[in-house]
Amino acid sequence: MTTTSTPASVSVLPLIGRLLISSIFLVSAFGKLMAPAGTIGYIASVGLPLSILAFAAALATELVGGALLALGYRTRLVAVILALFSVASALIFHNALGDQNQLFHFLKNLAMAGGLLQVVAFGGGAFSLDQRHSKVTGTLSSAR
Template sequence: MKYLPLAARICLALIFVKAGITHLMGFSGFADMLGQRLFLGGLLAAGTIIFQLAGSLSLLLGYKVKIGAILLIFFLIPATLMFHNFVADGEQLNAFLKNVGLIGGLLMVIYTGAGAVSLDEALES
């Protein structure tokens, strides 16, 4: 059972690692897309990538997971509300609910901590 929190952290982190790397590799297109919808698209794109990669690395390593989870939640809330408006577009409901589920999982990490197999635990010992 001591590996269960590690497995949960990995599952949560994977989507953010993939998104962060994809956005980084296609930065100009990502920044342009954000710039069409929001003010300061380039700055928001850079912030998004930093939050996604820093937060996901925090979860993967089990280091400062509460801070990492908070970074990811701070990314998810506006992204969910801005880009997955299921009221305006009913086809966005699944994406909206997926993000709500991710927020729920991250809240659980904040509550429970990193678990036994983590840098946080190793540094406490």
């Protein structure tokens, strides 16, 4: 059985993808906001210095990055930052690969980075602020 996609259904896929990927960052940021002491303690437990500063940086990255990704603003740059954040988080916090749960989280972070690299490669799509901006200014969205 073959399926055909209309241009309208295909053009909404990048929006859905951005919303799904951004949701994990936004939910994680909300969790950090609700339990900052636990998160700061976890950061300190892996030996990172300046755990409060690291907490603030992680919170800002997840909250701002997740929101910008969902909106499709500076999508490629935001996706690169979130991909690097995901890989760094995997290496720092989920490196006990003998523990099946940690292995799962490690691979999840790598998969998120892979999805984000697809966003870097193909942009935010038709339903993004980048695309809207390029239509208004007449610039190419691929420059973003």
